[in-house]
Amino acid sequence: MITERVALVDGSPKMQAIRTIIENVADTDAMVLLRGESGVGKDLVARTIHAHSPRRDGPFVKVNCAAIPHGLLESELFGHEKGAFTGAHRRKPGQFEYAKGGTMYLDEIAELPLSLQAKLLHVLQDFRFARVGGHAMIDVDARVIAATNRDLERQMALGEFREDLYYRLNVVELRVPPLRERREEIPGLVELFLARFNEQYGRQKQISSETLTRLTEYSWSGNVRELENVVRRMVVLSDGEQAFDALAARDRNGHAAATPRPAAIFTESLRDIARRGAREAERKALAEVLERVRWNRAEASRILKVSYKTLLHKIAECDLTSPARRAV
Ligand SMILES: Nc1ncnc2c1ncn2[C@@H]1O[C@H](COP(=O)(O)OP(=O)(O)O)[C@@H](O)[C@H]1O
Ligand SMILES: [Mg+2]
Numbered sequence: 001m002i003t004e005r006v007a008l009v010d011g012s013p014k015m016q017a018i019r020t021i022i023e024n025v026a027d028t029d030a031m032v033l034l035r036g037e038s039g040v041g042k043d044l045v046a047r048t049i050h051a052h053s054p055r056r057d058g059p060f061v062k063v064n065c066a067a068i069p070h071g072l073l074e075s076e077l078f079g080h081e082k083g084a085f086t087g088a089h090r091r092k093p094g095q096f097e098y099a100k101g102g103t104m105y106l107d108e109i110a111e112l113p114l115s116l117q118a119k120l121l122h123v124l125q126d127f128r129f130a131r132v133g134g135h136a137m138i139d140v141d142a143r144v145i146a147a148t149n150r151d152l153e154r155q156m157a158l159g160e161f162r163e164d165l166y167y168r169l170n171v172v173e174l175r176v177p178p179l180r181e182r183r184e185e186i187p188g189l190v191e192l193f194l195a196r197f198n199e200q201y202g203r204q205k206q207i208s209s210e211t212l213t214r215l216t217e218y219s220w221s222g223n224v225r226e227l228e229n230v231v232r233r234m235v236v237l238s239d240g241e242q243a244f245d246a247l248a249a250r251d252r253n254g255h256a257a258a259t260p261r262p263a264a265i266f267t268e269s270l271r272d273i274a275r276r277g278a279r280e281a282e283r284k285a286l287a288e289v290l291e292r293v294r295w296n297r298a299e300a301s302r303i304l305k306v307s308y309k310t311l312l313h314k315i316a317e318c319d320l321t322s323p324a325r326r327a328v
Contacts, residue, residue: 008041008048009189012182018045018174025172026052031124033109033169034147036176039225042147043107045176050103055143058102063095066108074116075132078123084133096129099142109169110150110161121165144169179220179227186216189224193231201277205235214248232270236277283318290315295322 010019025032026049034042043062050060068076075084079094096104106112112120123129127140146169155161179186190212198205207215211234220226234240286304293299301311 007192008044009185009192011185011188014177014182015185018176021172021174022049022052025049027054029143031143031169031171032145033171033173034145034176035152035173036149037178037223038149039223040176040178041224042149042176043105045174046103046105046145046147049145050105050143053103053143055102059099060103060105061095061099061142062105062107064107066111070113070116073112074119077116078119078129078131079134080132081134084131088133091131094131096123096140096142097138101141102143104140104142104144106144106146108148108150109146110148110152110155114160114162117162117165121162121168124165124168179223183216186227187212189227190215190231193228194235197232197235201236203235207231207234207241211241211244214245217252218248219251233273236273238280279318282314283320286314286318287320290320290322295324 008015008019010016022045032046032049034045036042046062047060050056063077065073075088075092075094077094077096079092079097080088082088082091119129123140124144128137129140130137152161152166156163156166190207194205194207197203215227215230222229230240230244234244237243286300289300289303290297293303297311297315298308301308304311306314
């Protein structure tokens with residue numbers, strides 16, 4: 001089950017080198033520091049390490065240090081005792097306890113406040129910790145993997161990241177390169193995502209060789225995550241390919257890097273994509289039925305099992321016009 005979710009495409013020498021390191025470190029408990037831009041596949045590499053490790057049957061626990069308010073992060077990681085602070089009505093175990101027997105993945109580690117960096121350093125040295133407000137020591141039984149897209153060297157120079165913690169975490173450093181530096185992987189990734197989304201959405205979308213060429217040449221500042229979204233849209237929406245063409249044209253003219261993208265086309269949420277897909281499908285079905293019954297709306301409303309009023313509303317919403325009106 002896990003292996004399915006961690007299908008790591010490695011069709012470039014750079015990723016093959018990473019794969020080799022993954023295989024070499026997987027069966028140790030060595031700490032790994034993953035670096036690379038957002039969307040390059042750090043989470044996936046972390047999961048792959050876990051899936052290849054002797055801890056694979058244990059939990060994989062991810063804590064995104066940027067997503068949790070600073071004031072709650074210590075308790076999230078290490079848990080707290082009842083009454084440790086206002087609102088601590090009961091004892092709560094931390095994520096380090098939940099990761100017992102498995103892997104603890106600390107994402108966006110650079111966002112950890114300095115006070116917590118100190119505590120984490122101690123925990124990673126002693127492999128023991130106490131819950132907030134508690135004294136009993138709990139053993140850490142987890143492999144620790146950390147990740148960041150930030151320039152840690154610069155943060156250390158600015159005094160924002162502890163050097164000792166950096167060296168502690170950085171037993172094995174893996175830099176996952178941006179997608180634009182391993183373009184030979186793009187066709188394989190497109191194939192993977194195409195198959196995945198065709199299955200997921202029940203489609204048979206194919207991608208033309210011209211589009212594949214453009215996909216291979218595109219700048220991909222959002223890396224694999226952006227590519228994944230582009231392919232998803234091509235599968236779900238009939239204008240997905242056209243939308244990407246427009247984006248690629250801007251990219252070739254050097255606009256994309258300098259100006260924000262129009263309406264951030266490819267950062268649309270999955271829910272919005274699905275909604276647009278549904279609306280498009282609805283419009284198509286409506287147009288087909290109306291065409292079939294020669295725009296007899298009463299008949300169309302019966303076929304579509306909606307009230308006459310709803311049908312008129314839908315016709316207006318989808319901006320459909322009858323041939324009679326079109327002729328006028
Ligand atoms: N080499 C790869 N093979 C297959 N899918 C990938 C690969 N790299 C990234 N992905 C997919 O791209 C998306 C972004 O990857 P993720 O690991 O979340 O990036 P990061 O943590 O670096 O921001 C995920 O859906 C992931 O599954
Ligand atoms: Mg990530």
